[in-house]
Amino acid sequence: MGESAKAVETSTRILDAAELLFVEHGFDATSMRLITQAAGVNIAAVNYYFGSKDGLFKAVFERRAEPFARLFLGHLDQLERQYANPSAKQVVEAFVAAAIELGQEASLGGLIFVRLLARTFVEPHPVLKESMPRRYSELTRRYISALVKSLPHLSEAEVHWRFHFLANAMFNAFAGTNVLRLFMAHPIVNARDPQMVARMLVPFVVAGLDAQAAMPELVDQNS
Amino acid sequence: MGESAKAVETSTRILDAAELLFVEHGFDATSMRLITQAAGVNIAAVNYYFGSKDGLFKAVFERRAEPFARLFLGHLDQLERQYANPSAKQVVEAFVAAAIELGQEASLGGLIFVRLLARTFVEPHPVLKESMPRRYSELTRRYISALVKSLPHLSEAEVHWRFHFLANAMFNAFAGTNVLRLFMAHPIVNARDPQMVARMLVPFVVAGLDAQAAMPELVDQNS
DNA sequence: CTAATTTTCAAACACTCGTTTGAAATATCG
DNA sequence: CGATATTTCAAACGAGTGTTTGAAAATTAG
Incomplete structure (x- = not known):
């Protein structure tokens, strides 16, 4: 063979x-x-x-899945080895650091795969229905539970919502998805500079995570 | 004729x-x-x-553009008539209220057009290159300048960045773009309920806007 | 080196694509 | 009414689609 x-x-x-x-x-x-x-x-x-063409599409994702998940999980592992109870800010910074490293690592395809992921969010392909959760559920679960621990003033459901917003924001940010470029003739922001994106993004999403609960009545008081 | x-x-x-x-x-x-x-x-x-098919695509957007812009600008107009200096939270709430109203107004196509816009951000079509900025630049400019006024601790450039993040987050939120559904087998959040999205989204993005500046050295001290 | 296996290649496959055509049907107007 | 303009329709157009084929070329194994 x-x-x-x-x-x-x-x-x-x-x-x-x-x-x-x-x-x-x-x-x-x-x-x-x-x-x-x-x-x-x-x-x-x-x-x-x-x-087939579908098989190729699947293979494109399969090739990146494992190294991608390992990179992002590695940064979280390192953080949790250093701190018993990392803050939400530290968790976000771990995620961002992984994204930055990914963008610099040509062997991982750089940020191209992040852009492909961002496209797939709004343009799902049936071929990925089964493989994607299998590849990324651990990654998602680990980051969410890290955030749940670091945000005791929020119910678990609300942390899921905020992670949902955060993931959308961050993936699209690093993918360079640019609403302004479509809406304005000459937008100021350069959405394709990962360093700049990271610098501007972190305080925005960290403050969003730390914000007061929208539904405080749901928080479990016993923990 | x-x-x-x-x-x-x-x-x-x-x-x-x-x-x-x-x-x-x-x-x-x-x-x-x-x-x-x-x-x-x-x-x-x-x-x-x-x-042509391209012409149809363009026409789909043209039909929605004017009522869409008027709806969102109307809510901002109303806010600025009531308050001389509306807060960032109020500006966000005006935007969200417009999105909610859009979702309930069947004559405006509901949230379907928002979903189409969200798709177009990552899947741009050359046919829209010219018409989109012409249709939406006023809308964008007005909301950005309202935020610039309500966030004096931020430089104008940083407000543009935050609006960039905010617009991505909000459009995708109301469009129901669901990262979690692709990454997890059984996500908790129901991203297609506009009322719930609005309730969870507002505190998140408002806190993000109010957050400390990432680049405070750029803030104009003379205003 | 010979035989078996793997990989490459040009050509053709059936099919779908957006678009055009010209006549038939319908509506508008003097 | 008759004449004119507008709208609908079935059929066909050439071009491009993903895929298959069978033989030639290259590589590997005995």
């Missing part, structure tokens, strides 16, 4: 090209001929290595 | 069906045959009324 250097190189080139083009134009607007042409391979290679 | 009841009804049915299907499947994955079938009209009707 072939795992030769040449074969790996071919499937990798396809994955790289596909990842970039899926981000840029979306799944449907990206044709097999465009992908294989960009990768410099024959069009039949996609079906040979990945079975 | 025809503006008969039947003709208007036909083009309206096309717009309604297209709006819904573009939200659900995106521009490329929505075929003309699917749209016209859902609208109960002949396939040639789209080209007859809107020239």
Whole structure:
């Protein structure tokens, strides 16, 4: 069974090209001929290595899932090794530090995969329905429970809501999703500078997490 | 030139069906045959009324633009008539109240158009490049300048950044964009309940706006 | 080196895409 | 009414879609 250097190189080139083009134009607007042409391979290679276009899409996500989760969990592990009860701010900073590191690590695809994730949030593909929760539920659960512990003035349900807002905000922020660029002719903010995004984002979301409860009556008083 | 009841009804049915299907499947994955079938009209009707599929897409946005902007500006106008210097919280509440009203107003398409906007942020279409800023720049400018006035501890640039985060968070929140649903098998939050979204969202983003400046050195001390 | 296996490739497959056509049906107007 | 303009419709257009095929090329194993 072939795992030769040449074969790996071919499937990798396809994955790289596909990842970039899926981000840029979306799944449907990206044709097999465009992908294989960009990768410099024959069009039949996609079906040979990945079975189908759907299979390729799934493979693009599969390749990134494990290193992605490990990177973000690693920062949380390190934090919880240093502090028994990390603050919400520290948890957010761990997440942001992981995002920054991801953006600098070319071997992980940089922020391209974050952009692909951000696209997938509003443009779900049935192929990912099963694999995504399996790959990322631990990551999500760990960050949420860290926040639950650091925000005792909030009910667990409200922490889930805030994590929902926070995750949307942060993924879109690092993906460079720019509402202003669509709404204004000349927006001031440069949404594609990760360092700047991190600097501006942290105080915003930390204050949002620390804010008073919207539904204080639900907080468990016994903990 | 025809503006008969039947003709208007036909083009309206096309717009309604297209709006819904573009939200659900995106521009490329929505075929003309699917749209016209859902609208109960002949396939040639789209080209007859809107020239092309691109023209239809543009028309879907054009129909909503003016009422949408007027609704959100109306709430801000009312606020500024009542208060000379409204707080950031009041500005946010005006925006949220407009979103809630939009969701209840079937004649404005409810929240479907908000979902379409949220999709367009990460999936831009060249056809909208020119028309969107023309339609929404006043709306954006007005809300930003209201926030600039209500947040004197922030530089104008930092207010732009926070509005950038806020707009992303709020549009995606009301659009029901759900990161958790993709990452977890059984998320707790019900992201499609506008009343609940509003209740949980306001304290989060208001605290984020009121937070200390990330770059305090840039604040103009002379104002 | 020979044989078996893996990978590449050009060509063609059936199918769907957005758009156009020209005539039939309907509505408008003098 | 008859004449004119508007709207609907079935059918077809060329182009592009993902996928399959079978043979050629390259690599690996004995």
